[in-house]
Amino acid sequence: MLGLLLLQVLASCLWLGHSEVVTSFEDCPGFFYEGTFPSDALHPEKPAWICQWYRNSCHFATLYDRDRRIPVYSAYIYQPGSGKKPHMWSFVEPQLIRHDSFKEMERESVLIDQHEFTLDQIKDSQAVLEDYKRMTGLNRGHLSPSGHQDGRESKTATYTLTNIVPQDRKLNNGQWSVYEGITMPRMSKGCKTTYVITGTVPGNSYIAGGRVNRPSHIWSAACCLVGTQPDRAWGVIAENDKNQVENLSLGELEARLSTLYRGRTVTLFNNACPRQKTSRHVQKRLRSFSHMSLNHRMG
Template sequence: MLGLLLLQVLASCLCLGHSEVVTSFETSCPQFFFRETPPNEALEPQKPAWICQRYKNQYYFATLYDRKMRIPVYSAYIYQPGPGKRPKTWLVEPQLLGPAYPKTMEKEWTLINRYNVSLEKLSQSQAILHDYKNLTGLNRGHLNPNGHHDDYSSRMATFTLTNIVPQDEKLNGGAWNNYEQQTMIRRTQGCTTTFVVVGAVPGNNYIAKGRVNKPSHLWSAACCVVDNNYIKAWAVIAENDKNEVQLLTLGELEDTLTELYGRGQVSLFDSDCPRN
């Protein structure tokens, strides 16, 4: 009995110690994935970082980050839209620098002035604000959009550069925005909980003198629980130089991503999500 109690105490201590950059989503922030099942290894880049996105000591979503390309592979979250102000402050992920740094996302200014981190050192671990300045035809595109969250803290948490890719500005403000703001509302009618994974396929072009990859495609998939007996899923994909979004089944998107990534069959959700 005493041994069991000690194990429980040890487990609780380990849970308290979880940082932003973790070893697996299953053990750290599985709540953002349907049936606590993240996408499979077919999406993993050469230099991955698993981030449980923490803001003000609370997890809000999960991001698989590509340290080499300096863009997210995908962000996973629960769809909970609501009205509210759009944040203006951009944040970075201190834990990508190393475990000695804060466990919650911070402003660049805070890391430079309070923690004596040079901008050069910060830029080695991730994209920084300067990378996104003076862009032509591109802007900062959220994978997990702030409009899919219902309070200020959860919207603020999406304003981390680890959730951002260089996105075609016409697509970001046009067809992609229509999908996020209109199609999602229609598709989620009757849903009790909607799990979403939004990702970016690395392309052949870069911004910031080769530092940050410009994705060739953006994609989004959702799996929604309507009731105990009915689950539905849908997906979209868009080329990152056209103002068009293609609506797909979940199975069609997974097959398309399997070809685009070339690392084996892609699975985005638990097998209970319908593929057709």
């Protein structure tokens, strides 16, 4: 079932023939359950909808904030798998520079040396490597993480700067890593397909001389299908200056985001994904996983 679904996702991207910065996700809907996109409440003033392509394949989708130079969220299908360690290049998006440019993510050096772009042209439209070189207490945080992708090319594609935010180093290496690497696989056990949307809440501070926003919060939501129907959903959120991850139901996360977005109603998934509070049993599992994992890392 999952294999067929992934073929459908790829086919929807191949219909375009390329990756693309578009005006909606209608051209790469397969990363969203039933083609339902998060509500407009999350849209920044200058959004860019990116179908993230690398090596002729579409790997995930990102809503990008051109002004703050960070992704608002990235959506993908959770499919952790084997694969050689990816090239840890950091890509940029040529179409953010010029709409008629070629449509696959590429390295800065290639754009400058082989395609006659200038660094200033790239910097005008998005974050660049230079912006992330002098951070203190921060790491490059991936919204669609390499570890949730299968195969070298899919893993490599996550290393685009349009998928990266300044994330608190202790959080990124600590409880967020625990969630991504231990809690998430256990929560999704038994799921045929798990749709994931991971995003940010814009903050009041910036790095790189005011060029790149430091989010106030990092969050993630998942909707699990058993067979063809949603069986369960969950969410997490973390303040981006503390090594703590709060486990929530999908409905609780959407309510929290609605508050953080000043009362604008936030919805993340199709209505079929359960919003109710997670069962006590699952909540207990979540707390247990986080506690056990933290002790393991400290040991």
